[in-house]
Amino acid sequence: MxxxxxxxxxxxxxxxxxxxxxxxxxxxxxxxxxxxxxxxxxxxxxxxxxxxxxxxxxxxxxxxxxxxxxxxxxxxxxxxxxxxxxxxxxxxxxxxxxxxxxxxxxxxxxxxxxxxxxxxxxxxxxxxxxxxxxxxxxxxxxxxxxxxxxxxxxxxxxxSQCMGAIEEETAHKDFSYFWDQEFFDPITNHGLFYIHFKRKGEKKRERVFTYDWxxxxxxxxxxxxxxxxxxxxxxxxxxxxxxxxxxxxxxxxxxxxxxxxxxxxxxxxx
Ligand SMILES: C[S@@+](CC[C@H](N)C(=O)[O-])C[C@H]1O[C@@H](n2cnc3c(N)ncnc32)[C@H](O)[C@@H]1O
CATH class of the missing domain: 3.40.50.150 (Vaccinia Virus protein VP39)
Incomplete structure (x- = not known):
């Protein structure tokens, strides 16, 4: 050691x-x-x-x-x-x-x-x-x-922010929450969104929840x-x-x- x-x-x-x-x-x-x-x-x-x-x-x-x-x-x-x-x-x-x-x-x-x-x-x-x-x-x-x-x-x-690709992180005491807007189509108003989480000391867990809206x-x-x-x-x-x-x-x-x-x-x- x-x-x-x-x-x-x-x-x-x-x-x-x-x-x-x-x-x-x-x-x-x-x-x-x-x-x-x-x-x-x-x-x-x-x-x-x-x-x-x-x-x-x-x-x-x-x-x-x-x-x-x-x-x-x-x-x-x-x-x-x-x-x-x-x-x-x-x-x-x-x-x-x-x-x-x-x-x-x-x-x-x-x-x-x-x-x-x-x-x-x-x-x-x-x-x-x-x-x-x-x-x-x-x-x-x-x-x-x-x-x-x-x-x-x-x-x-x-x-306006909801109509573009962005990822926002919110830090909590021992983990982070991510709201990820991957895609937005202005023709159909369809969007694809994900929630990711990252706990301290671990790698990010991607796409824990998916929203096809x-x-x-x-x-x-x-x-x-x-x-x-x-x-x-x-x-x-x-x-x-x-x-x-x-x-x-x-x-x-x-x-x-x-x-x-x-x-x-x-x-x-x-
Ligand atoms: C994002 S969660 C919402 C959980 C909670 N209501 C909240 O406020 O966070 C969406 C839920 O809708 C349910 N769901 C999707 N389509 C449905 C339908 N046609 N009828 C009933 N439940 C449905 C899913 O199983 C899922 O649990």
């Missing part, structure tokens, strides 16, 4: 869902936003929330913590993240909270899905619908399974909501902090602000 003392750090097995959740999700803030938007639009508290494309259904698990009467429904096609959520998130809930989380392994385009006061699609998951016909079909299904006073909430992102714009989504039968649509735009970055607080607006990259919510009222 040379004079240098070499110390090997033993890392836990790589858990892609854990790193994903730490990098891109803030379910505690999101559920409060959903409850408050419903209250603002409907003037009363919601009870049920359905998380479409729920994956590990973190949002469902946070929703039932907000109030003892709240019910959460999650829908996803893939049994793997569903099972992960059961093992890692549902297991942290009390029995009463867990009894109010209902997960359905199904296609969000199915006609038979649980009704809810709020139906939410987060992290742009509906961007997998690459044609107007498919997205409209999805919005019609959402509309028909909302409770009478229900609202649909879809997040959306855009800005159509970039939908806010006016397109609002027009399709209108066509799907929604009576009114709203846009919630993020405020800015002192450095000009997003502050995580979304308010209802009529006009947006030109910026390199933005995230907003489009809300449709049944």
């Amino acid at each position: 040379s004079g240098a003392y070499s110390k090997k750090i033993k890392l836990k097995p790589f858990d892609k869902y854990d790193y994903y959740q730490k990098s891109v999700q803030s379910p505690d803030v999101d559920v409060e936003f959903l409850r408050d938007v419903y209250q603002e639009i409907r003037g009363k508290k919601p009870i049920s929330m359905r998380e479409d494309f729920c994956g590990t259904h973190l949002l469902c698990c946070e929703w039932v913590k907000l109030h003892r009467s709240f019910e959460a429904y999650g829908v996803d096609l893939d049994p793997e993240p569903i099972e992960y959520g059961m093992m890692h998130s549902q297991s942290q809930l009390s029995n009463h909270q867990r009894s109010r989380v209902h997960i359905v392994q199904n296609n969000v385009l199915s006609k038979k899905l649980p009704r809810a006061d709020i139906i939410v699609a987060q992290n742009f998951s509906y961007f997998i619908f690459k044609t107007r016909k498919l997205l409209l079909k999805y919005l019609k299904r959402v509309h028909s399974t909302l409770e009478n006073q229900g609202i649909a909430v879809l997040d959306c992102f855009g800005g 159509r970039m939908w714009s806010i006016p397109e989504i609002r027009e399709m909501m209108d066509e799907a039968g929604f009576s009114k649509t709203y846009v919630y735009w993020e405020g800015t902090d002192r450095n000009g970055d997003g502050d995580g607080k979304f308010v209802q607006v009529e006009t947006g602000e030109e910026c390199e990259s933005w995230v907003a919510y489009v809300v449709g009222e049944r």
